[in-house]
Amino acid sequence: MAEGNLLVRGGNVLQADGSLRLVDLEIQAGLIKACHEISPSSWDGLVLEAHGLTVMPGVIDPQVHFRDPGLTHKEDLISASRACLRGGVTAFLEMPNTIPPTISAEALEAKLARAAAVSRVNYGFFFGACGDCSNLEALKDPGNACGIKMFMGSGKGCLDCGDIDGQERIFATGNALIAVHAEDQERLLQRRETLLKQYPNPAERPPDLHSQVHDPEAAMLATKRAVEFSNRYKRRLHVLHLTTGAEAEWLRHHKTALISTEVTPQHLLLDSNAYALIGSHAQMNPPLRTSADRELLWQALLDGVIDCIATDHAPHTLEEKAKPYPHSPSGMPGVETALPLMLTQVALGRCSIGQVSNWMSKKPAELYGIKGKGVLEPGWDADLVLVDMEHSRPVLREELVSRCGWSPFEGWELIGWPVATVVAGVVGYERGQFNEACRGNELQYDKII
Ligand code: DOR
Numbered sequence: 398m399a400e401g402n403l404l405v406r407g408g409n410v411l412q413a414d415g416s417l418r419l420v421d422l423e424i425q426a427g428l429i430k431a432c433h434e435i436s437p438s439s440w441d442g443l444v445l446e447a448h449g450l451t452v453m454p455g456v457i458d459p460q461v462h463f464r465d466p467g468l469t470h471k472e473d474l475i476s477a478s479r480a481c482l483r484g485g486v487t488a489f490l491e492m493p494n495t496i497p498p499t500i501s502a503e504a505l506e507a508k509l510a511r512a513a514a515v516s517r518v519n520y521g522f523f524f525g526a527c528g529d530c531s532n533l534e535a536l537k538d539p540g541n542a543c544g545i546k547m548f549m550g551s552g553k554g555c556l557d558c559g560d561i562d563g564q565e566r567i568f569a570t571g572n573a574l575i576a577v578h579a580e581d582q583e584r585l586l587q588r589r590e591t592l593l594k595q596y597p598n599p600a601e602r603p604p605d606l607h608s609q610v611h612d613p614e615a616a617m618l619a620t621k622r623a624v625e626f627s628n629r630y631k632r633r634l635h636v637l638h639l640t641t642g643a644e645a646e647w648l649r650h651h652k653t654a655l656i657s658t659e660v661t662p663q664h665l666l667l668d669s670n671a672y673a674l675i676g677s678h679a680q681m682n683p684p685l686r687t688s689a690d691r692e693l694l695w696q697a698l699l700d701g702v703i704d705c706i707a708t709d710h711a712p713h714t715l716e717e718k719a720k721p722y723p724h725s726p727s728g729m730p731g732v733e734t735a736l737p738l739m740l741t742q743v744a745l746g747r748c749s750i751g752q753v754s755n756w757m758s759k760k761p762a763e764l765y766g767i768k769g770k771g772v773l774e775p776g777w778d779a780d781l782v783l784v785d786m787e788h789s790r791p792v793l794r795e796e797l798v799s800r801c802g803w804s805p806f807e808g809w810e811l812i813g814w815p816v817a818t819v820v821a822g823v824v825g826y827e828r829g830q831f832n833e834a835c836r837g838n839e840l841q842y843d844k845i846i
Contacts, residue, residue: 401427401779401822404440408447408783411454413759413772415751422452424779427821431775445824447783450816451750454758454773455487455518455780456736459543459659459765460576460637460707462728463489465511467496469800472712476800477732478517478837480710482826483798484733485782485815487518488770488840490543490761493525498556500525500532505540509839517825517833519780521767521840523576526567528558537571543765543842544635545573549619550580551611551682551727559583561622568626574765575627576635579619579644580611580683588612589723599721604672606722608684613641616683620644627655635764638709640664640683642693649702657704657764660694662738663729663805667691671805677718677725678805681711684727698756699748705760708735712801730799734792734806740784740813750786766843779822784813796829 405422410432412418420432423440463477481489491508493499499508499522512520523546524539526532536545547558547567558564559582568575589610596602603609620636627634636658639645648658663681668688671679679685697703711728718725739753762771769778789812792804817827825835 401425402442403779403819403822403824404442404444405447405452405781405783405819406444408450408452410452410773411750411754413774415749415755417451417750422773422779422781424822427779429773429775429777429779445783445817445819445827449785449787450783451786452773453485453750453754453782453784454771455782455818455820456485456757457488457761457767457770458486458708458710458732458735459490459705459761460492461489461710461732462492462494462712463710464495464712466507471714472800474512475515476798477710478515479831480730480733480797480799481518482818482831482835483815485736485784485818486732487780487782487818487820488520488767488837489518489732490521490523490765493523493546494553494556498525498554499523500527500555501535502540505542509541512837513839516837517835518820519837519840521765525556526558527555528552528560528563529555530563530566531555533566533570536567536573539573541839541842542573543840545575546578547575548578549623550582550585550615551578557582564622565626568630568632572632574633574635576637577619577623578637578682579616579623581615581618584615584618585611588615593723602722605669607672607680607727608669608686611682611684613643613686616641617644617647621647624651624656628653631655635659638664638683638707639694639703640686640690642690645693645697645702649697649700652702659705659707660698660703661707661709662731662735665691665694665698666738667805675805677722678729678803680722680725680727681709681729682727695747699752704764706735706739706756707761708732712799714801715803729805730801730803733797733799734804734811736782736784736815737811737813738806738809740786741811744786744812768841768843779819781819782815783817785816786813788812790814
């Protein structure tokens with residue numbers, strides 16, 4: 398039997414227009430061949446039963462940190478891509494802050510080769526910009542990278558692009574998409590010094606001190622500057638993980654056709670009250686904000702000001718997270734929970750399943766020009782997820798497969814858990830069981846500029 402041949406039988410298949418149709422999906426050689434009303438009697442290949450389940454395009458997560466190479470005690474490409482399968486994520490775009498960082502053609506090739514060998518899902522990688530502009534030449538042709546990542550603030554080592562002149566030189570060089578972590582470095586450093594001095598005794602620090610250090614103004618300053626550079630150099634810009642209502646409202650009026658942005662499920666569903674409940678597990682950059690920010694982010698997402706959803710999956714071990722602030726590292730895992738978190742919002746009536754699929758599959762594919770993915774139509778790649786919209790289950794620590802082994806959403810009762818995840822017509826995950834032979838493919842991009 399040929400690899401990547403499969404019949405997905407009797408599921409409610411999400412159509413490109415957001416409607417659901419009870420059809421069989423015929424998959425041949427990893428591509429969707431046809432949608433049939435009735436199973437063809439001639440089918441003698443593998444069958445995946447989807448009765449009572451909803452069949453959606455696989456999630457494309459456009460911002461993850463998978464720690465491989467160099468930080469594999471937190472996560473590696475095997476544990477991360479298994480977590481992707483469990484979460485219905487069939488493709489990811491991974492960030493350059495590994496050891497070594499992805500700042501050269503060699504480092505990118507090494508990541509692509511490692512992913513080809515072990516990744517259970519489809520993969521793409523960002524090329525990192527160096528703050529001292531030492532790799533400007535390489536940024537002109539970043540190979541088969543999905544884009545260039547610039548840490549305007551919160552960057553470490555050579556990826557620290559806090560210097561404003563350096564930022565401008567990077568925008569002025571080449572034409573690949575630039576994705577920015579938008580926080581102003583100078584303001585972050587000033588606030589950190591002032592606030593840590595103000596609260597010398599760790600026992601007296603307010604629980605949301607991290608959100609005070611990384612304040613809304615630091616984010617706004619950087620977002621405005623990135624937009625200014627995008628306009629000046631006619632450069633494709635993606636503002637990563639938007640967190641403040643003020644930025645969303647400002648972008649509503651200042652976004653151009655060259656600019657896109659995203660939000661994470663945690664910034665939609667958690668706010669700075671979470672520190673009191675889960676401590677440093679709520680600590681990430683840019684940080685959790687207020688409930689008023691959450692509401693404005695939701696509105697901007699529903700209105701299309703925010704284009705898509707990313708998890709910013711950034712695992713750290715429990716031991717690392719247990720260090721006292723400011724030594725506790727920022728970041729939280731997300732690929733295993735993002736889809737059921739958002740589908741639970743569908744069940745609660747906050748949005749439709751078509752919108753969720755648009756934000757998590759179709760739009761990420763469009764924004765990065767990823768070929769063949771994001772919708773379930775004949776001729777497109779057979780990357781899909783079967784979800785159960787009838788039953789709820791809690792997020793349980795013991796079931797998580799990400800190496801870090803925790804989630805900020807533990808105990809949350811969610812609807813829409815993946816029952817099976819299919820990558821290029823191969824069932825990679827089904828009801829808690831993994832197919833360890835499943836492998837993803839390197840993403841290919843239409844050059845959009
Ligand atoms: O909280 C974060 N953690 N934000 C980032 O941008 C980086 C990430 C990490 O790599 O840990």
